[in-house]
Amino acid sequence: MSDEKIRVLIAKPGLDGHDRGAKVIARALRDAGMEVIYTGLRQTPEMIAEAALQEDVHVVGLSILSGAHMALVPRVIEQLRAAGLDDVLVLVGGIIPDDDIPALQAMGVSAVFGPGTSTDDIVRFIRSAVQLSSP
Amino acid sequence: MSATSSEQTLATAVLSGDRRALARLITRVENRAPDALEALAILHSHTGRAAIVGVTGAPGTGKSSLVNALALALRRRGQTVGIVAVDPTSPFSGGAVLGDRVRMVDLAGDSGVFIRSMASRGSLGGLAATTGDVVRVLDAAGFAVILVETVGAGQSEVEIARMAHTTVVVDAPGLGDEVQAIKAGILEIADILVVNKADRPGAQNTVRTLRAMLELGHRLRTGGHHGVRAVAAAVQAEPVFDSWTVPVIETVATEHKGIDELLAALDRHQAHLRETGEITDRERQRVEAELLARLREALLARLLAERPPEALEKTIQRILRRELDPNTAVRALLEDDLSSPDGKG
Ligand SMILES: Nc1nc2c(ncn2[C@@H]2O[C@H](COP(=O)(O)OP(=O)(O)OP(=O)(O)O)[C@@H](O)[C@H]2O)c(=O)[nH]1
Ligand SMILES: [Mg+2]
Numbered sequence: 001m002s003d004e005k006i007r008v009l010i011a012k013p014g015l016d017g018h019d020r021g022a023k024v025i026a027r028a029l030r031d032a033g034m035e036v037i038y039t040g041l042r043q044t045p046e047m048i049a050e051a052a053l054q055e056d057v058h059v060v061g062l063s064i065l066s067g068a069h070m071a072l073v074p075r076v077i078e079q080l081r082a083a084g085l086d087d088v089l090v091l092v093g094g095i096i097p098d099d100d101i102p103a104l105q106a107m108g109v110s111a112v113f114g115p116g117t118s119t120d121d122i123v124r125f126i127r128s129a130v131q132l133s134s135p
Numbered sequence: 136m137s138a139t140s141s142e143q144t145l146a147t148a149v150l151s152g153d154r155r156a157l158a159r160l161i162t163r164v165e166n167r168a169p170d171a172l173e174a175l176a177i178l179h180s181h182t183g184r185a186a187i188v189g190v191t192g193a194p195g196t197g198k199s200s201l202v203n204a205l206a207l208a209l210r211r212r213g214q215t216v217g218i219v220a221v222d223p224t225s226p227f228s229g230g231a232v233l234g235d236r237v238r239m240v241d242l243a244g245d246s247g248v249f250i251r252s253m254a255s256r257g258s259l260g261g262l263a264a265t266t267g268d269v270v271r272v273l274d275a276a277g278f279a280v281i282l283v284e285t286v287g288a289g290q291s292e293v294e295i296a297r298m299a300h301t302t303v304v305v306d307a308p309g310l311g312d313e314v315q316a317i318k319a320g321i322l323e324i325a326d327i328l329v330v331n332k333a334d335r336p337g338a339q340n341t342v343r344t345l346r347a348m349l350e351l352g353h354r355l356r357t358g359g360h361h362g363v364r365a366v367a368a369a370v371q372a373e374p375v376f377d378s379w380t381v382p383v384i385e386t387v388a389t390e391h392k393g394i395d396e397l398l399a400a401l402d403r404h405q406a407h408l409r410e411t412g413e414i415t416d417r418e419r420q421r422v423e424a425e426l427l428a429r430l431r432e433a434l435l436a437r438l439l440a441e442r443p444p445e446a447l448e449k450t451i452q453r454i455l456r457r458e459l460d461p462n463t464a465v466r467a468l469l470e471d472d473l474s475s476p477d478g479k480g
């Protein structure tokens with residue numbers, strides 16, 4: 001009777017004040033049957049790691065439009081590791097120049113989704129990357 | 136990392152204050168993973184110490200903001216706080232957006248607080264079917280107060296009243312007439328009424344309306360407003376009028392105004408429950424209701440397992456064809472009599 005769901009934390013680190021994109025993604029993932037914890041604007045890396053731990057998510061999706069991704073992402077990943085969450089999948093969405101993608105991946109980001117990405121692609125990526133543990 | 140550790144290890148880790156283990160056990164409980172039952176069995180003897188407070192009310196009245204402010208005030212007194220915030224699961228996709236944490240940012244970075252968002256997963260009463268078990272896990276983990284925010288449905292939320300020692304019903308001005316109509320039902324479960332958004336126009340009106348409605352209602356001490364006695368209804372004792380007067384408290388959750396008054400009311404209610412012995416009554420009722428629900432589920436599962444796999448569907452089809460009425464069908468299923476001339480599939 002086990003009933004497992006993919007759980008995703010959607011967070012906006014940094015100071016930019018737009019969360020429309022993040023909300024669109026959150027709803028798309030919900031419509032794909034996932035449980036999405038939405039944490040809102042201006043999350044610090046510590047807050048993101050703490051929420052990821054408490055909510056026991058499979059995926060942390062970071063929405064970053066401010067251009068500060070090269071500074072923010074490593075700090076989030078560091079905090080996730082410090083919390084023992086090495087196995088959580090980290091995705092980054094937003095305005096990310098192609099040139100930065102290899103460096104982000106080297107930091108431990110599993111995938112980067114630019115503004116043009118279809119939500120179907122994101123859903124497909126998460127489904128293939130997350131294996132639900134059998135009970 | 137997940138499948139290797141046994142549930143016993145997980146339960147022990149939860150008891151020792153391991154937050155990662157706590158989060159993971161909650162997931163197992165939510166998923167109704169069979170071995171989570173073993174962990175719950177281990178934890179049961181460690182439960183019963185937390186004060187459980189339900190926070191319910193129509194969508195957008197400020198439940199999450201209030202939980203945030205209340206938790207902060209409890210922390211200032213040195214009490215640890217577990218929070219369970221339930222949001223609805225989409226009936227179309229089975230997914231959910233859980234957004235209550237957005238209002239709880241003041242609690243970030245405090246290891247005396249643990250916040251867990253839950254999707255209702257098809258349950259209709261404002262909670263998920265497993266919320267009670269998740270609350271028990273937090274109770275065993277040692278949180279002094281557990282705040283449970285229900286889905287903002289505003290209707291048929293007796294389940295939270297059954298689970299919580301104190302039920303706080305949150306209202307706010309400017310919610311429109313449909314909500315007015317709903318209030319009658321939800322008022323019955325309130326131990327404390329909060330008119331949040333007291334900074335908004337119309338708040339005084341809402342307070343007056345609620346006070347007037349409260350004066351109309353009589354509250355019974357036993358059974359009554361927790362009316363869940365499916366079996367034992369007949370052995371109900373003489374009704375006793377509750378000596379508790381439901382206070383109406385104005386708050387501005389976003390500015391942390393009125394929170395001390397709310398906290399004082401919570402303390403008074405907890406003391407009232409203990410002094411009158413109602414805490415034992417409520418506990419008993421909760422255990423009874425849960426036991427019956429679990430028994431019902433287990434009996435149903437056992438019965439269906441004993442019948443041929445197609446029995447249920449065949450019976451449904453026969454009822455649809457008007458060959459069989461539902462009551463006869465139940466008797467036939469119970470007596471395994473589907474092959475009789477009357478019950479032939
Ligand atoms: N003016 C005013 N706004 C408030 C107050 N409390 C909450 N709000 C705002 O009301 C909105 C809803 O608040 P929430 O705390 O999310 O309400 P909720 O009842 O938890 O909502 P759901 O969980 O969606 O049912 C937010 O924009 C809050 O900032 C208050 O006391 N005064
Ligand atoms: Mg809420």
